[in-house]
Amino acid sequence: MEILMSVIIGVLTTIGVYLTLRARTFPLVMGLTLMSYAVNLFLFATGRLSIGQPAIITDTASGYTDPLPQALVLTAIVISFAMTAFVIMLSLKAHAELGTDQVDGHRDEENVA
Structure with a gap:
């Protein structure tokens, strides 16, 4: 499970950086969105991945997950x-x-001619 999460985070980060470095505004927005998804997954994974564990400690619970990364991810989603x-x-x-939708504001040479 940890290997799968790390691969997904790496792929999202790689695609996000590639799209951010493009010279158009729409790929820039998509790249920033994918990088924020990667950060959210990373924050969520810092709380140790456990399946079927409650986030609230009760007397009958055998274990619990850390609720802090979940709160951080919820805040990061809103931001x-x-x-x-x-x-x-x-x-x-x-x-x-x-x-033009170029990031630097210059038109392409092929569109000017």
């Missing part, structure tokens, strides 16, 4: 949603003003 909405609106405004 990443707000960040994604802001970046989408920022890229739409830049596209409307500049007329």
